[in-house]
Amino acid sequence: MIVDDQAMVRAGLAAIVGAQPGMRVVGEAADGAAGLELAVTTTPDVVLMDVRMPGVDGITATARLTALPDAPRVLVLTTFHQDVYVFEALRAGASGFLLKDAEPDDLIAAIRTVAAGEAMLSPVVTRRLIDAFADGRVxxxxxxxxxxxxxxxxxxxxxxxxxxxxSNAEIGAALGITTGTVKVHVNALLPKLGARDRVQATIIAYDLGLVRPGGPPTVEPP
Structure with missing residues (x-):
């Protein structure tokens, strides 16, 4: 499903997605409120969500969508590079964040990634997230x-x-455990945190002060 207040953007996204095997656009909405109503009747697997829209914006709509039973995965699309949009979208439950100037192949790859239950967050965005916590912007x-x-x-x-x-391989090397064991631990800790994926787990870790940006992990007294 596509939620964007610009008709030409919706048409372009629909054309790209509709041309892919195994993908189908089940609905389009021009604002967050209409998107929420449409999601209930169309039950999309993935929602492409704009951020800045009149009425119910994309951040609010994402939070409401991801709270639904059998919630769809939300991939936020925007032309805005400001960090605040990235962080608020992720905190609202988005599974990925992609700029609208991304190549069509990147868009399709991102949709497939979040549809498979994974998170789509580029290393650049991850680095900005860490830096923003470090300098106090978040x-x-x-x-x-x-x-x-x-x-x-x-x-x-x-x-x-x-x-x-x-990555799992890097975590395994740092902790002296196998990649398979890392996956087991990740799969165990996500539900304990109430996180749908690695992105939300990262947000939670920083929100709770479990990690100090730019420095070593926080060590709690025994």
């Missing part, structure tokens, strides 16, 4: 959270590595 929203108590020490180790934007 601040933690919660000081403590009981969800952390549910994590095992090793799951915390994996989460802190994950929050640095490292």
């Amino acid at each position: 601040t933690a929203t919660r000081a403590a959270d009981p969800r952390l108590d549910a994590l095992t020490p090793r799951e915390r180790d994996v989460l802190m590595q994950l929050a640095r934007g490292r």
Whole structure:
């Protein structure tokens, strides 16, 4: 499903997506409110969501969509590079963030990625996320959270590595465990945090102060 207030943008996106095997555009909406109503009747797998729209904006619509039962995956598309849009979209539950000037092949790859249940966040955006926490442009929203108590020490180790934007292979090398074991820990810690994917887990780790941007992971007293 495509949600964008510009008819030409919707038409262009629909043409790109509709030309792909195994993909079909089930609906188009010009604002967040119409998108929410349409999602209930069309039950899309993925929603391409614009950020700045009249009425219900893309951030608000994303938060409401991802709270639905059997929620669709949301891929946020925007022409705006400001960090605040990236972070607010991810905090709202988006599974990915892509600029509208991306190549069509990148768009299709991003849709397939989030449709498969993965998160789509480029290393550049991950780096900006870390930098923004480091210089105070984005601040933690919660000081403590009981969800952390549910994590095992090793799951915390994996989460802190994950929050640095490292791959499973890099995490395994840093912790001296296999890539398969890293996957097991990631799959275990996500539901404990209430995170749908690695992106949301990263946001939570920084929000809770579990990782200090630009420095070593936060070490709590025994």
